[in-house]
Amino acid sequence: MVAPRAAWKGFLKVGSVSCGVKIIGAVTEAERIRFRILNRKDGLPVRSAYVDDGTGETVEAEDQLKGYETGKGDFIRIEPAEIKKLKLVSQHTLEVGGFVPIDDIDARYLEKPYYLVPADAASAEAYAVIRDAMAHKKVAARSCVVLYQRGREVLIQAEGKGMLLTELRNHNEMISAQSVFKGLKDRKVDPEMLEIAQLLIDKKPAKFDPSKFEDTYENALIAMIEAKRKGKKPPKPAPKPKTNVVNLADILRKSLAQEGGKPTTKAKSTAAKRKSA
Template sequence: MAAPRAIWKGFMKVGSVSCGVKIVGATSEASKIHFRILNRRDGLPVKSAYVDEETGEPVNAEDQVKGFETDKEDFIQIEPQEIKALKLTSEHTLEIGEFVPVADIDTRYLEKPYYLIPAEDASAEAFNVLREAMKNKRVAARSCVVLYQRGREVLIQPFGKGMLLTELRDRNEMVSEATVFEGLKKQDYEADLLEIAGLLIDKKASKFDPSKFEDTYENALIAMIEAKRKGKKLPKAAPKPRENVINLADVLRKSLAKEGIAAKGAKQGKRKSA
Protein backbone atom coordinates (compact mmCIF):
# COMPACT_ATOMS: atom_id res chain seq x y z
CA MET A 1 0.00 0.00 0.00
CA ALA A 2 1.35 3.44 -0.92
CA ALA A 3 2.45 5.76 1.86
CA PRO A 4 -0.10 8.47 2.71
CA ARG A 5 0.42 11.73 0.87
CA ALA A 6 1.22 14.60 3.24
CA ILE A 7 -0.44 17.97 2.64
CA TRP A 8 1.86 19.65 5.20
CA LYS A 9 5.25 18.83 6.72
CA GLY A 10 6.94 20.62 9.58
CA PHE A 11 7.53 20.45 13.31
CA MET A 12 5.29 20.13 16.36
CA LYS A 13 6.80 22.15 19.21
CA VAL A 14 5.95 22.01 22.92
CA GLY A 15 8.21 24.31 24.90
CA SER A 16 11.78 23.31 24.02
CA VAL A 17 10.73 19.88 22.71
CA SER A 18 9.96 19.44 19.02
CA CYS A 19 9.48 16.57 16.57
CA GLY A 20 8.94 16.29 12.84
CA VAL A 21 5.32 15.67 11.84
CA LYS A 22 3.17 15.61 8.76
CA ILE A 23 -0.52 16.19 8.18
CA VAL A 24 -2.49 13.75 6.04
CA GLY A 25 -6.06 14.23 4.81
CA ALA A 26 -8.62 12.19 6.77
CA THR A 27 -11.53 12.63 4.36
CA SER A 28 -12.15 11.93 0.68
CA GLU A 29 -14.97 12.74 -1.72
CA ALA A 30 -13.80 10.33 -4.41
CA SER A 31 -16.94 8.22 -4.02
CA LYS A 32 -19.34 11.17 -4.25
CA ILE A 33 -21.35 11.97 -7.36
CA HIS A 34 -19.80 14.91 -9.24
CA PHE A 35 -21.60 16.72 -12.06
CA ARG A 36 -20.16 18.56 -15.06
CA ILE A 37 -21.94 21.53 -16.59
CA LEU A 38 -22.97 20.83 -20.21
CA ASN A 39 -24.18 22.91 -23.10
CA ARG A 40 -27.81 21.84 -23.45
CA ARG A 41 -27.63 22.40 -27.24
CA ASP A 42 -24.82 19.96 -28.07
CA GLY A 43 -24.34 18.07 -24.79
CA LEU A 44 -20.67 19.03 -24.54
CA PRO A 45 -18.94 20.23 -21.34
CA VAL A 46 -18.47 23.95 -20.77
CA LYS A 47 -15.74 25.60 -18.71
CA SER A 48 -15.77 28.66 -16.48
CA ALA A 49 -13.61 31.69 -17.18
CA TYR A 50 -12.82 34.99 -15.47
CA VAL A 51 -14.03 37.94 -17.52
CA ASP A 52 -13.59 41.67 -17.07
CA GLU A 53 -16.81 43.04 -15.54
CA GLU A 54 -16.66 46.15 -17.71
CA THR A 55 -15.50 44.87 -21.08
CA GLY A 56 -16.73 41.27 -20.81
CA GLU A 57 -13.39 40.08 -22.23
CA PRO A 58 -11.69 36.95 -20.77
CA VAL A 59 -8.72 37.67 -18.46
CA ASN A 60 -5.70 35.36 -18.81
CA ALA A 61 -4.29 33.69 -15.68
CA GLU A 62 -1.09 35.76 -15.79
CA ASP A 63 -3.18 38.95 -15.68
CA GLN A 64 -5.26 37.88 -12.68
CA VAL A 65 -4.39 39.22 -9.20
CA LYS A 66 -6.10 39.05 -5.80
CA GLY A 67 -7.88 42.19 -4.69
CA PHE A 68 -9.37 43.44 -1.41
CA GLU A 69 -12.32 45.83 -1.70
CA THR A 70 -11.79 48.77 0.66
CA ASP A 71 -14.75 50.73 -0.66
CA LYS A 72 -17.34 50.16 -3.37
CA GLU A 73 -15.38 49.36 -6.55
CA ASP A 74 -12.14 50.52 -4.90
CA PHE A 75 -9.63 47.67 -4.57
CA ILE A 76 -6.13 47.10 -3.18
CA GLN A 77 -4.16 44.61 -5.28
CA ILE A 78 -2.35 41.87 -3.32
CA GLU A 79 0.52 40.13 -5.11
CA PRO A 80 1.36 36.43 -4.42
CA GLN A 81 4.90 37.31 -3.30
CA GLU A 82 3.49 39.79 -0.77
CA ILE A 83 1.48 37.01 0.86
CA LYS A 84 4.48 34.66 0.88
CA ALA A 85 6.65 37.39 2.43
CA LEU A 86 4.57 37.25 5.62
CA LYS A 87 6.36 33.99 6.53
CA LEU A 88 4.20 33.04 9.48
CA THR A 89 5.85 30.77 12.03
CA SER A 90 2.83 28.47 11.76
CA GLU A 91 3.67 27.83 8.10
CA HIS A 92 6.29 25.30 9.21
CA THR A 93 5.66 24.80 12.94
CA LEU A 94 2.76 23.53 15.04
CA GLU A 95 3.46 25.60 18.15
CA ILE A 96 1.37 24.16 21.00
CA GLY A 97 -0.11 27.19 22.73
CA GLU A 98 -2.08 25.38 25.44
CA PHE A 99 -3.69 22.12 26.47
CA VAL A 100 -7.42 21.99 27.18
CA PRO A 101 -9.54 19.25 28.82
CA VAL A 102 -11.24 17.07 26.21
CA ALA A 103 -14.46 17.35 28.23
CA ASP A 104 -14.44 21.15 27.70
CA ILE A 105 -14.34 21.00 23.88
CA ASP A 106 -17.36 22.64 22.25
CA THR A 107 -18.00 20.32 19.29
CA ARG A 108 -19.75 23.09 17.33
CA TYR A 109 -16.30 24.50 16.52
CA LEU A 110 -14.89 21.27 15.07
CA GLU A 111 -14.83 21.55 11.28
CA LYS A 112 -12.50 19.35 9.20
CA PRO A 113 -10.34 16.43 10.42
CA TYR A 114 -6.81 15.44 9.38
CA TYR A 115 -4.40 12.78 10.61
CA LEU A 116 -1.16 13.82 12.28
CA ILE A 117 1.75 11.35 12.18
CA PRO A 118 5.54 11.41 12.73
CA ALA A 119 7.47 12.69 9.72
CA GLU A 120 10.19 10.04 10.14
CA ASP A 121 11.32 7.29 12.51
CA ALA A 122 13.59 9.67 14.43
CA SER A 123 10.56 11.71 15.51
CA ALA A 124 8.40 8.74 16.51
CA GLU A 125 9.56 8.48 20.14
CA ALA A 126 8.88 12.10 21.08
CA PHE A 127 5.60 12.01 19.14
CA ASN A 128 4.39 8.83 20.87
CA VAL A 129 5.38 10.03 24.36
CA LEU A 130 3.48 13.27 23.86
CA ARG A 131 0.44 11.43 22.49
CA GLU A 132 0.32 9.01 25.44
CA ALA A 133 0.81 11.82 27.97
CA MET A 134 -2.09 13.74 26.41
CA LYS A 135 -4.20 10.58 26.47
CA ASN A 136 -3.45 9.98 30.15
CA LYS A 137 -4.23 13.60 31.04
CA ARG A 138 -7.35 13.55 28.80
CA VAL A 139 -6.37 16.80 27.13
CA ALA A 140 -6.16 18.17 23.60
CA ALA A 141 -3.60 20.63 22.25
CA ARG A 142 -4.53 23.92 20.65
CA SER A 143 -2.35 25.34 17.89
CA CYS A 144 -2.36 27.18 14.54
CA VAL A 145 -1.08 26.05 11.16
CA VAL A 146 -0.97 27.42 7.62
CA LEU A 147 -2.86 25.12 5.23
CA TYR A 148 -3.61 26.06 1.64
CA GLN A 149 -2.15 29.55 2.21
CA ARG A 150 -4.43 30.35 5.15
CA GLY A 151 -3.78 30.33 8.88
CA ARG A 152 -6.11 27.96 10.67
CA GLU A 153 -6.73 27.36 14.36
CA VAL A 154 -6.57 23.63 15.07
CA LEU A 155 -7.15 21.15 17.87
CA ILE A 156 -4.89 18.09 18.25
CA GLN A 157 -6.04 14.94 20.05
CA PRO A 158 -4.61 11.43 20.56
CA PHE A 159 -6.14 9.00 18.06
CA GLY A 160 -5.06 5.37 17.81
CA LYS A 161 -1.37 5.13 16.89
CA GLY A 162 -1.32 8.75 15.74
CA MET A 163 -3.20 11.95 16.42
CA LEU A 164 -6.22 13.72 14.99
CA LEU A 165 -5.83 17.35 13.95
CA THR A 166 -9.11 19.21 13.43
CA GLU A 167 -9.64 22.63 11.91
CA LEU A 168 -11.64 24.93 14.16
CA ARG A 169 -14.29 27.39 13.10
CA ASP A 170 -13.69 31.01 14.04
CA ARG A 171 -15.76 32.39 16.91
CA ASN A 172 -17.12 35.07 14.59
CA GLU A 173 -18.53 32.37 12.30
CA MET A 174 -20.62 30.86 15.07
CA VAL A 175 -24.22 32.00 15.56
CA SER A 176 -24.98 32.39 19.25
CA GLU A 177 -27.47 29.84 20.54
CA ALA A 178 -29.11 32.65 22.54
CA THR A 179 -30.34 34.30 19.33
CA VAL A 180 -31.86 30.98 18.16
CA PHE A 181 -33.30 29.72 21.47
CA GLU A 182 -34.59 33.13 22.59
CA GLY A 183 -38.16 32.52 21.45
CA LEU A 184 -38.47 29.04 22.96
CA LYS A 185 -40.91 28.91 25.85
CA LYS A 186 -40.72 26.76 28.95
CA GLN A 187 -42.84 23.64 28.49
CA ASP A 188 -44.61 21.26 30.88
CA TYR A 189 -44.92 17.52 30.29
CA GLU A 190 -46.52 14.55 31.98
CA ALA A 191 -44.17 12.78 34.38
CA ASP A 192 -44.71 9.37 32.78
CA LEU A 193 -43.67 10.66 29.35
CA LEU A 194 -40.07 10.91 30.50
CA GLU A 195 -40.10 7.25 31.55
CA ILE A 196 -41.74 6.19 28.30
CA ALA A 197 -39.22 8.14 26.22
CA GLY A 198 -36.38 6.66 28.29
CA LEU A 199 -37.60 3.12 27.64
CA LEU A 200 -37.76 3.84 23.91
CA ILE A 201 -34.19 5.21 23.97
CA ASP A 202 -32.97 2.12 25.85
CA LYS A 203 -34.55 -0.11 23.21
CA LYS A 204 -32.67 1.74 20.45
CA ALA A 205 -29.34 2.01 22.31
CA SER A 206 -26.34 1.18 20.14
CA LYS A 207 -22.67 1.98 19.54
CA PHE A 208 -21.39 4.77 17.30
CA ASP A 209 -20.73 2.88 14.05
CA PRO A 210 -19.97 4.99 10.94
CA SER A 211 -20.22 1.86 8.75
CA LYS A 212 -23.99 2.08 9.23
CA PHE A 213 -24.18 5.66 7.94
CA GLU A 214 -26.14 5.96 4.71
CA ASP A 215 -26.40 8.94 2.38
CA THR A 216 -29.95 8.43 1.12
CA TYR A 217 -29.73 11.46 -1.19
CA GLU A 218 -26.53 10.14 -2.81
CA ASN A 219 -28.15 6.72 -3.21
CA ALA A 220 -31.17 8.34 -4.87
CA LEU A 221 -28.86 10.20 -7.27
CA ILE A 222 -27.09 6.96 -8.21
CA ALA A 223 -30.43 5.20 -8.78
CA MET A 224 -31.69 8.05 -10.98
CA ILE A 225 -28.48 8.15 -13.05
CA GLU A 226 -28.53 4.37 -13.48
CA ALA A 227 -32.17 4.47 -14.60
CA LYS A 228 -31.45 7.23 -17.15
CA ARG A 229 -28.38 5.35 -18.40
CA LYS A 230 -30.45 2.22 -19.04
CA GLY A 231 -33.42 4.16 -20.42
CA LYS A 232 -35.67 2.96 -17.62
CA LYS A 233 -38.42 4.77 -15.75
CA LEU A 234 -37.10 7.17 -13.12
CA PRO A 235 -37.55 6.21 -9.44
CA LYS A 236 -40.60 7.62 -7.68
CA ALA A 237 -40.17 10.83 -5.71
CA ALA A 238 -39.92 10.51 -1.94
CA PRO A 239 -43.27 11.02 -0.17
CA LYS A 240 -43.88 14.29 1.65
CA PRO A 241 -43.41 14.16 5.44
CA ARG A 242 -46.52 13.85 7.57
CA GLU A 243 -47.96 16.67 9.63
CA ASN A 244 -46.42 17.49 13.01
CA VAL A 245 -47.28 15.20 15.93
CA ILE A 246 -50.11 16.58 18.07
CA ASN A 247 -50.43 14.07 20.91
CA LEU A 248 -46.90 13.10 21.94
CA ALA A 249 -48.08 10.76 24.69
CA ASP A 250 -50.14 8.62 22.30
CA VAL A 251 -47.32 8.48 19.76
CA LEU A 252 -44.75 7.44 22.39
CA ARG A 253 -47.02 4.72 23.77
CA LYS A 254 -47.71 3.41 20.26
CA SER A 255 -43.96 3.40 19.58
CA LEU A 256 -43.38 1.36 22.74
CA ALA A 257 -46.08 -1.12 21.77
CA LYS A 258 -44.54 -1.45 18.32
CA GLU A 259 -41.13 -2.16 19.88
CA GLY A 260 -42.66 -4.67 22.29
CA ILE A 261 -41.92 -2.61 25.39
CA ALA A 262 -44.31 -2.33 28.33
CA ALA A 263 -44.21 0.94 30.27
CA LYS A 264 -44.30 -0.25 33.87
CA GLY A 265 -44.74 1.92 36.92
CA ALA A 266 -45.55 5.06 34.96
CA LYS A 267 -47.59 7.41 37.09
CA GLN A 268 -50.47 9.14 35.37
CA GLY A 269 -51.44 12.74 35.78
CA LYS A 270 -48.21 14.15 37.20
CA ARG A 271 -46.55 17.00 35.37
CA LYS A 272 -43.01 18.25 35.44
CA SER A 273 -41.38 21.37 34.04
CA ALA A 274 -38.94 20.89 31.16
Protein backbone atom coordinates in the same frame (compact mmCIF):
# COMPACT_ATOMS: atom_id res chain seq x y z
CA MET B 1 -2.59 1.64 -3.00
CA VAL B 2 -0.95 5.07 -3.40
CA ALA B 3 0.37 6.54 -0.15
CA PRO B 4 -1.62 9.62 0.96
CA ARG B 5 0.04 12.91 0.15
CA ALA B 6 1.00 15.26 2.98
CA ALA B 7 -0.86 18.59 3.02
CA TRP B 8 1.81 20.13 5.28
CA LYS B 9 5.23 19.27 6.68
CA GLY B 10 6.90 20.92 9.64
CA PHE B 11 7.45 20.57 13.38
CA LEU B 12 5.27 19.94 16.42
CA LYS B 13 6.68 21.95 19.33
CA VAL B 14 5.74 21.56 22.99
CA GLY B 15 7.96 23.75 25.16
CA SER B 16 11.52 22.72 24.30
CA VAL B 17 10.44 19.39 22.80
CA SER B 18 9.90 19.27 19.04
CA CYS B 19 9.55 16.60 16.39
CA GLY B 20 9.03 16.53 12.65
CA VAL B 21 5.43 15.85 11.61
CA LYS B 22 3.23 15.65 8.52
CA ILE B 23 -0.42 16.56 8.16
CA ILE B 24 -2.43 14.15 6.00
CA GLY B 25 -6.07 14.62 5.09
CA ALA B 26 -8.47 12.28 6.89
CA VAL B 27 -11.36 12.94 4.50
CA THR B 28 -11.76 12.03 0.83
CA GLU B 29 -14.56 12.86 -1.59
CA ALA B 30 -13.30 10.50 -4.31
CA GLU B 31 -16.42 8.32 -4.06
CA ARG B 32 -18.92 11.17 -4.32
CA ILE B 33 -21.08 11.67 -7.41
CA ARG B 34 -19.74 14.61 -9.41
CA PHE B 35 -21.54 16.38 -12.23
CA ARG B 36 -20.16 18.29 -15.19
CA ILE B 37 -22.00 21.34 -16.49
CA LEU B 38 -23.21 20.81 -20.05
CA ASN B 39 -24.48 23.09 -22.77
CA ARG B 40 -28.17 22.22 -23.13
CA LYS B 41 -28.01 22.93 -26.89
CA ASP B 42 -25.22 20.54 -27.91
CA GLY B 43 -24.65 18.46 -24.77
CA LEU B 44 -20.94 19.38 -24.59
CA PRO B 45 -19.16 20.28 -21.31
CA VAL B 46 -18.62 23.96 -20.50
CA ARG B 47 -15.82 25.42 -18.40
CA SER B 48 -15.74 28.34 -15.98
CA ALA B 49 -13.62 31.41 -16.63
CA TYR B 50 -12.85 34.72 -14.92
CA VAL B 51 -14.34 37.58 -16.92
CA ASP B 52 -13.45 41.28 -16.71
CA ASP B 53 -16.43 43.24 -15.32
CA GLY B 54 -15.75 46.13 -17.66
CA THR B 55 -14.84 44.54 -20.97
CA GLY B 56 -16.51 41.14 -20.60
CA GLU B 57 -13.30 39.51 -21.85
CA THR B 58 -11.73 36.42 -20.28
CA VAL B 59 -8.79 37.15 -17.96
CA GLU B 60 -6.00 34.57 -18.16
CA ALA B 61 -4.38 33.14 -15.01
CA GLU B 62 -1.15 35.12 -15.40
CA ASP B 63 -3.13 38.38 -15.38
CA GLN B 64 -5.10 37.59 -12.24
CA LEU B 65 -4.24 38.86 -8.75
CA LYS B 66 -6.03 39.15 -5.43
CA GLY B 67 -7.79 42.34 -4.38
CA TYR B 68 -9.22 43.53 -1.05
CA GLU B 69 -12.25 45.79 -1.51
CA THR B 70 -12.05 48.89 0.70
CA GLY B 71 -15.05 50.59 -0.88
CA LYS B 72 -17.36 50.17 -3.83
CA GLY B 73 -15.03 49.66 -6.79
CA ASP B 74 -11.91 50.47 -4.73
CA PHE B 75 -9.41 47.66 -4.24
CA ILE B 76 -6.03 47.18 -2.63
CA ARG B 77 -4.00 44.96 -4.93
CA ILE B 78 -2.22 42.01 -3.34
CA GLU B 79 0.45 40.30 -5.45
CA PRO B 80 1.13 36.55 -4.96
CA ALA B 81 4.77 37.36 -4.13
CA GLU B 82 3.64 39.66 -1.28
CA ILE B 83 1.67 36.83 0.32
CA LYS B 84 4.64 34.47 0.03
CA LYS B 85 6.84 36.99 1.86
CA LEU B 86 4.67 36.75 4.99
CA LYS B 87 6.78 34.73 7.40
CA LEU B 88 4.71 33.18 10.17
CA VAL B 89 5.87 30.63 12.72
CA SER B 90 2.72 28.63 11.96
CA GLN B 91 3.87 28.11 8.37
CA HIS B 92 6.41 25.55 9.51
CA THR B 93 5.74 24.92 13.22
CA LEU B 94 2.75 23.64 15.18
CA GLU B 95 3.61 25.44 18.42
CA VAL B 96 1.34 24.32 21.25
CA GLY B 97 -0.20 27.30 23.02
CA GLY B 98 -1.90 25.27 25.75
CA PHE B 99 -3.79 22.09 26.57
CA VAL B 100 -7.56 21.83 27.02
CA PRO B 101 -9.50 18.97 28.66
CA ILE B 102 -11.19 16.73 26.06
CA ASP B 103 -14.50 17.12 27.92
CA ASP B 104 -14.36 20.93 27.47
CA ILE B 105 -14.26 20.79 23.66
CA ASP B 106 -17.35 22.28 22.02
CA ALA B 107 -18.15 20.00 19.06
CA ARG B 108 -19.73 22.90 17.14
CA TYR B 109 -16.26 24.31 16.48
CA LEU B 110 -14.81 21.10 15.04
CA GLU B 111 -14.62 21.42 11.25
CA LYS B 112 -12.19 19.26 9.30
CA PRO B 113 -10.04 16.33 10.54
CA TYR B 114 -6.49 15.47 9.51
CA TYR B 115 -4.03 12.83 10.64
CA LEU B 116 -0.78 13.99 12.22
CA VAL B 117 2.09 11.52 11.73
CA PRO B 118 5.86 11.53 12.37
CA ALA B 119 7.82 12.98 9.48
CA ASP B 120 10.66 10.48 9.88
CA ALA B 121 12.06 7.73 12.12
CA ALA B 122 14.11 10.23 14.15
CA SER B 123 10.91 12.00 15.22
CA ALA B 124 9.03 8.87 16.28
CA GLU B 125 10.12 8.79 19.93
CA ALA B 126 9.30 12.43 20.77
CA TYR B 127 6.04 12.07 18.83
CA ALA B 128 5.06 9.00 20.89
CA VAL B 129 5.90 10.71 24.19
CA ILE B 130 3.73 13.75 23.36
CA ARG B 131 0.88 11.52 22.14
CA ASP B 132 0.89 9.22 25.17
CA ALA B 133 1.16 12.12 27.62
CA MET B 134 -1.93 13.78 26.09
CA ALA B 135 -3.82 10.49 26.09
CA HIS B 136 -2.97 9.89 29.76
CA LYS B 137 -4.03 13.41 30.80
CA LYS B 138 -7.12 13.32 28.50
CA VAL B 139 -6.29 16.66 26.93
CA ALA B 140 -5.94 18.15 23.45
CA ALA B 141 -3.27 20.61 22.37
CA ARG B 142 -4.31 23.97 20.97
CA SER B 143 -2.23 25.36 18.12
CA CYS B 144 -2.44 27.09 14.73
CA VAL B 145 -1.05 26.32 11.29
CA VAL B 146 -0.97 27.84 7.82
CA LEU B 147 -2.75 25.43 5.45
CA TYR B 148 -3.55 26.27 1.84
CA GLN B 149 -2.40 29.88 2.39
CA ARG B 150 -4.70 30.47 5.34
CA GLY B 151 -4.04 30.50 9.07
CA ARG B 152 -6.16 27.97 10.91
CA GLU B 153 -6.71 27.29 14.60
CA VAL B 154 -6.43 23.57 15.34
CA LEU B 155 -6.74 21.00 18.10
CA ILE B 156 -4.38 18.03 18.33
CA GLN B 157 -5.23 14.90 20.30
CA ALA B 158 -4.15 11.29 20.64
CA GLU B 159 -5.83 8.88 18.22
CA GLY B 160 -4.80 5.25 18.70
CA LYS B 161 -1.18 4.87 17.57
CA GLY B 162 -1.18 8.36 16.09
CA MET B 163 -2.65 11.83 16.51
CA LEU B 164 -5.66 13.61 15.09
CA LEU B 165 -5.47 17.27 14.11
CA THR B 166 -8.82 19.02 13.72
CA GLU B 167 -9.31 22.37 12.03
CA LEU B 168 -11.54 24.68 14.06
CA ARG B 169 -14.17 27.17 13.01
CA ASN B 170 -13.52 30.76 14.00
CA HIS B 171 -15.65 32.10 16.86
CA ASN B 172 -16.83 34.95 14.59
CA GLU B 173 -18.27 32.37 12.18
CA MET B 174 -20.51 30.83 14.83
CA ILE B 175 -24.13 31.87 15.38
CA SER B 176 -24.90 31.90 19.09
CA ALA B 177 -27.37 29.31 20.32
CA GLN B 178 -29.01 31.98 22.49
CA SER B 179 -29.97 34.04 19.44
CA VAL B 180 -31.60 31.00 17.82
CA PHE B 181 -33.31 29.54 20.89
CA LYS B 182 -34.44 32.82 22.50
CA GLY B 183 -37.97 32.40 21.09
CA LEU B 184 -38.42 28.98 22.70
CA LYS B 185 -40.48 29.11 25.88
CA ASP B 186 -39.91 26.85 28.87
CA ARG B 187 -42.42 24.01 28.87
CA LYS B 188 -43.30 21.77 31.77
CA VAL B 189 -43.08 18.26 30.31
CA ASP B 190 -45.68 15.71 31.35
CA PRO B 191 -43.87 13.12 33.58
CA GLU B 192 -45.77 10.25 31.95
CA MET B 193 -44.79 11.26 28.42
CA LEU B 194 -41.21 11.85 29.53
CA GLU B 195 -41.01 8.37 31.06
CA ILE B 196 -42.45 6.69 27.97
CA ALA B 197 -40.04 8.63 25.74
CA GLN B 198 -37.14 7.47 27.91
CA LEU B 199 -38.35 3.87 27.68
CA LEU B 200 -38.54 4.25 23.89
CA ILE B 201 -34.92 5.48 23.86
CA ASP B 202 -33.89 2.46 25.96
CA LYS B 203 -35.44 0.19 23.30
CA LYS B 204 -33.23 1.63 20.55
CA PRO B 205 -29.63 1.31 21.79
CA ALA B 206 -26.93 1.84 19.17
CA LYS B 207 -23.20 2.39 18.84
CA PHE B 208 -21.58 5.29 17.05
CA ASP B 209 -20.44 3.37 13.97
CA PRO B 210 -19.98 5.67 10.93
CA SER B 211 -19.36 2.63 8.70
CA LYS B 212 -23.08 1.91 9.01
CA PHE B 213 -24.11 5.46 8.04
CA GLU B 214 -25.86 5.88 4.68
CA ASP B 215 -25.97 8.93 2.44
CA THR B 216 -29.56 8.51 1.24
CA TYR B 217 -29.28 11.47 -1.12
CA GLU B 218 -26.16 10.03 -2.77
CA ASN B 219 -27.87 6.63 -3.03
CA ALA B 220 -30.89 8.27 -4.70
CA LEU B 221 -28.59 10.00 -7.21
CA ILE B 222 -26.89 6.69 -8.07
CA ALA B 223 -30.28 4.98 -8.52
CA MET B 224 -31.48 7.78 -10.81
CA ILE B 225 -28.29 7.68 -12.91
CA GLU B 226 -28.48 3.89 -13.23
CA ALA B 227 -32.14 4.11 -14.30
CA LYS B 228 -31.31 6.71 -16.96
CA ARG B 229 -28.36 4.63 -18.16
CA LYS B 230 -30.66 1.63 -18.66
CA GLY B 231 -33.41 3.71 -20.26
CA LYS B 232 -35.79 3.16 -17.36
CA LYS B 233 -37.97 5.58 -15.43
CA PRO B 234 -36.29 7.14 -12.37
CA PRO B 235 -37.36 5.81 -8.95
CA LYS B 236 -40.41 7.43 -7.37
CA PRO B 237 -39.63 10.12 -4.79
CA ALA B 238 -40.08 9.27 -1.13
CA PRO B 239 -43.45 10.40 0.25
CA LYS B 240 -43.44 13.55 2.34
CA PRO B 241 -43.92 12.70 6.04
CA LYS B 242 -47.12 13.90 7.69
CA THR B 243 -47.41 15.51 11.08
CA ASN B 244 -49.05 13.00 13.38
CA VAL B 245 -48.80 14.74 16.75
CA VAL B 246 -52.47 14.91 17.71
CA ASN B 247 -52.25 13.09 21.01
CA LEU B 248 -48.57 12.88 21.84
CA ALA B 249 -49.02 10.52 24.79
CA ASP B 250 -50.92 7.95 22.67
CA ILE B 251 -48.34 8.17 19.87
CA LEU B 252 -45.50 7.63 22.35
CA ARG B 253 -47.26 4.58 23.80
CA LYS B 254 -47.88 3.18 20.31
CA SER B 255 -44.22 3.70 19.36
CA LEU B 256 -43.08 1.97 22.54
CA ALA B 257 -45.44 -0.96 21.89
CA GLN B 258 -44.04 -1.33 18.34
CA GLU B 259 -40.57 -1.68 19.88
CA GLY B 260 -41.83 -4.42 22.22
CA GLY B 261 -41.83 -2.29 25.35
CA LYS B 262 -44.48 -1.58 27.96
CA PRO B 263 -45.08 1.45 30.17
CA THR B 264 -44.09 1.06 33.81
CA THR B 265 -46.68 0.83 36.59
CA LYS B 266 -46.22 4.53 37.29
CA ALA B 267 -46.89 5.49 33.68
CA LYS B 268 -49.93 3.16 33.54
CA SER B 269 -51.45 4.66 36.67
CA THR B 270 -50.93 8.18 35.38
CA ALA B 271 -52.64 7.22 32.11
CA ALA B 272 -55.57 5.60 34.00
CA LYS B 273 -56.10 8.71 36.13
CA ARG B 274 -56.11 10.87 33.00
CA LYS B 275 -58.80 8.68 31.32
CA SER B 276 -61.01 8.62 34.41
CA ALA B 277 -60.81 12.40 34.85
